[in-house]
Amino acid sequence: MDTLVVLLIILFVLMVLIGRKKGFISFVTLFINFAIVMVTVFIMMDDAVSPIFVTLIACVCISRITLFFINGDNKKTRVAFYATLMTTALLLVIIQVVVDWTGVGGFSTEEVEELAIYNFHFGVDFTQVVSAVILMSTIGAMTDEAISIASPMYEFYLHRPTLTLKELVELGMGVGKDLLVTSANTLFFAFFGGYLALFVRFYDMDYSLSEVINAKVFAGEVVTIILSGTGIILIIPMTAYLTAFVLTRKEKDTEKSD
Amino acid sequence: MYPFKAMRRRPLSMLIAMVVLAWAGIYLMLNSPSFYDEPLAVIINQTQLDQEVITDETESVDTIYRNEINVRLLNTAFKGEQLTLMYQYSDSKVYHDALAVGDEVFISLRETAEGLSGEVVDEKRDQPVLFLLVAFLLVMIVIGRKEGLFAMVSLALNTAIMAMLIWYFVANEGSSLLALMGIAVILMTVTSLFFVSGITYKTWASVCATLLGTGVMLLISLIVLDATHHAGLRFEEMGFLTRHPEAVFTAGILVGALGAVMDVAVTINSSLFSLYQQDPTISYRQLRKAGQAIGEDIMGTMTNIIFFAYISGTIPTLLIYLLNDAPLGFVLEMNLSLELVRALSGGIGIVLSIPISLSVSLLFIRFMRKKQSATAHEEVNTWTH
Numbered sequence: 001m002d003t004l005v006v007l008l009i010i011l012f013v014l015m016v017l018i019g020r021k022k023g024f025i026s027f028v029t030l031f032i033n034f035a036i037v038m039v040t041v042f043i044m045m046d047d048a049v050s051p052i053f054v055t056l057i058a059c060v061c062i063s064r065i066t067l068f069f070i071n072g073d074n075k076k077t078r079v080a081f082y083a084t085l086m087t088t089a090l091l092l093v094i095i096q097v098v099v100d101w102t103g104v105g106g107f108s109t110e111e112v113e114e115l116a117i118y119n120f121h122f123g124v125d126f127t128q129v130v131s132a133v134i135l136m137s138t139i140g141a142m143t144d145e146a147i148s149i150a151s152p153m154y155e156f157y158l159h160r161p162t163l164t165l166k167e168l169v170e171l172g173m174g175v176g177k178d179l180l181v182t183s184a185n186t187l188f189f190a191f192f193g194g195y196l197a198l199f200v201r202f203y204d205m206d207y208s209l210s211e212v213i214n215a216k217v218f219a220g221e222v223v224t225i226i227l228s229g230t231g232i233i234l235i236i237p238m239t240a241y242l243t244a245f246v247l248t249r250k251e252k253d254t255e256k257s258d
Numbered sequence: 259m260y261p262f263k264a265m266r267r268r269p270l271s272m273l274i275a276m277v278v279l280a281w282a283g284i285y286l287m288l289n290s291p292s293f294y295d296e297p298l299a300v301i302i303n304q305t306q307l308d309q310e311v312i313t314d315e316t317e318s319v320d321t322i323y324r325n326e327i328n329v330r331l332l333n334t335a336f337k338g339e340q341l342t343l344m345y346q347y348s349d350s351k352v353y354h355d356a357l358a359v360g361d362e363v364f365i366s367l368r369e370t371a372e373g374l375s376g377e378v379v380d381e382k383r384d385q386p387v388l389f390l391l392v393a394f395l396l397v398m399i400v401i402g403r404k405e406g407l408f409a410m411v412s413l414a415l416n417t418a419i420m421a422m423l424i425w426y427f428v429a430n431e432g433s434s435l436l437a438l439m440g441i442a443v444i445l446m447t448v449t450s451l452f453f454v455s456g457i458t459y460k461t462w463a464s465v466c467a468t469l470l471g472t473g474v475m476l477l478i479s480l481i482v483l484d485a486t487h488h489a490g491l492r493f494e495e496m497g498f499l500t501r502h503p504e505a506v507f508t509a510g511i512l513v514g515a516l517g518a519v520m521d522v523a524v525t526i527n528s529s530l531f532s533l534y535q536q537d538p539t540i541s542y543r544q545l546r547k548a549g550q551a552i553g554e555d556i557m558g559t560m561t562n563i564i565f566f567a568y569i570s571g572t573i574p575t576l577l578i579y580l581l582n583d584a585p586l587g588f589v590l591e592m593n594l595s596l597e598l599v600r601a602l603s604g605g606i607g608i609v610l611s612i613p614i615s616l617s618v619s620l621l622f623i624r625f626m627r628k629k630q631s632a633t634a635h636e637e638v639n640t641w642t643h
Binding site (some may be wrong): 002003004005006007010011014015018019020022023025026029030033035037040041042044047055059060062066069070071082086098101102103104105106107109111112114115118119120121122123125126127129130132133136138139140141143144146147166176177180181183184187188189190191192193194195196197198199200201203204205208212213214215216217218220223225226229230233236237242256 | 280293294296312314319320322327329348349350352353354355364373380381382383384387391394398401403404405406407408409413416420421424425427428433435439440446450453461478479482483486487488489490493496497498499500501503505506507509510511512513514515516517518520525553554555557558559560561562563564565567568569570573574575576577578580581582595597598599600602603604605606609610612613614
């Protein structure tokens with residue numbers, strides 16, 4: 001049998017056994033997200049459409065589906081969704097500036113060698129594609145952090161409705177700080193595992209230190225890690241302030257109506 | 259005396275000052291062309307020779323520009339000499355960027371009968387990358403304070419561990435990359451977790467759960483890969499290969515899932531231990547229930563994180579294949595199959611770590627409770643005697 005099919009079945013069985021209903025929903029969400037990525041790639045093929053714009057729309061869909069499917073449609077997920085959206089927009093600007101400045105857009109020498117038989121000139125801007133990839137590789141982590149910060153803030157506020165905006169923000173920032181380290185670790189190791197072959201190659205092909213750090217593929221990897229890290233840092237204050245603002249504002253509204 | 263006093267009073271600002279100083283030093287060093295062995299040159303003039311418009315049936319889709327650039331060498335024996343190079347780039351920026359006068363580039367240098375000639379090899383990227391790295395480090399320290407600093411230190415340590423073991427693998431023929439990465443995983447788990455949360459029972463529980471989780475995941479992946487004879491996988495299409503692909507690939511699965519498994523283990527352990535500390539009489543059934551609920555909550559988003567981190571990297575190559583009208587099935591098999599195996603294995607690791615972490619935490623809490631009741635017993639005994 002096909003390796004992928006067997007692994008897929010194992011993952012499905014484990015998710016349903018261990019996560020029950022939520023596990024099943026999570027599995028379906030993974031499938032939908034995969035479909036979104038594929039559709040995004042197909043739309044990107046049209047050179048009249050900006051790859052950045054398509055990815056932004058895709059990220060909105062991904063974040064919305066992940067949050068509302070897995071965690072349900074409620075105030076918490078709505079705040080987390082808007083926080084993710086705002087951070088995504090901000091991060092996108094930073095990504096484009098940085099990718100342009102460091103010149104890591106497009107394919108590297110190593111990759112071009114492997115794709116030598118293909119034609120590259122279709123008018124699709126590959127610097128934008130690289131920016132889009134960086135954004136997409138961190139959208140999962142940002143969404144996760146947003147809900148993990150917004151959720152305990154809501155719970156705390158339910159127990160102690162006298163909390164002020166400042167106290168709530170501090171609480172959210174504290175939760176975020178704990179998450180930051182583990183999220184950074186998760187992404188770091190995922191990238192490292194994916195590029196293991198590249199690091200072996202650097203040794204095998206006797207790259208000098210300056211060749212390694214100036215190579216587009218290595219600089220691109222470092223830039224991706226830094227930009228994903230920036231995303232998971234930015235989402236912390238964004239979610240903390242937005243959640244605190246929504247919680248305390250709502251209180252004022254009810255006071256008025258009283 | 260004064261600086262030490264200041265350091266004790268304001269460790270954060272002192273640390274930031276030190277980081278900035280170190281950065282400035284390295285930045286200046288990278289600014290001197292003699293630091294590099296490779297020929298480095300600065301662009302002093304650029305003229306466009308011609309441009310080719312590529313059309314697709316009716317509409318124009320891309321433009322290729324052929325430029326002549328004059329550069330001045332900044333290092334090597336020919337320092338100060340000028341030469342003319344050909345440089346080609348396109349609007350789609352697939353490979354080369356447009357260059358500007360004043361940009362520094364690495365070039366390949368050849369001495370011929372007619373004089374010096376060469377080609378642009380790469381742009382100089384180290385200074386902007388270093389600048390970003392330091393800016394990121396500072397933001398981590400300012401926002402994450404002690405934890406942020408420790409996280410960066412443990413990332414640096416982990417990078418060093420990986421670099422050393424890969425170096426050992428390349429230097430010693432016949433060594434197994436998978437075994438070496440197994441050692442790396444143990445070392446990196448220990449440094450990451452102890453650095454972040456100190457030597458406590460909780461950390462030990464997280465270390466045990468992480469190692470068990472990654473171990474079981476690797477075992478399952480290896481068994482499946484072996485039993486299915488890699489049906490549907492294209493190892494030869496793996497990027498950057500210089501070695502036997504399968505060995506590098508399985509080692510990559512192991513390292514790639516480590517962060518996510520660690521995340522799950524820490525999340526579940528921290529919550530259960532804090533529940534136990536709040537109420538030391540809490541029953542195992544309640545703890546198990548709480549752990550199960552947390553596990554259900556994090557399962558979906560954690561698998562999503564891993565999924566996007568792996569899959570999005572394939573988008574540029576997918577695009578090139580699809581634009582060249584390759585059949586969809588072929589494109590997916592060539593480009594996605596390996597990344598999907600990584601993502602699925604990582605997902606299996608994440609999901610399995612939930613019951614594993616839960617059981618390990620309960621075991622540790624049971625042990626702590628026993629020890630506590632034993633010391634309580636002793637105290638009672640000494641009192642009565």
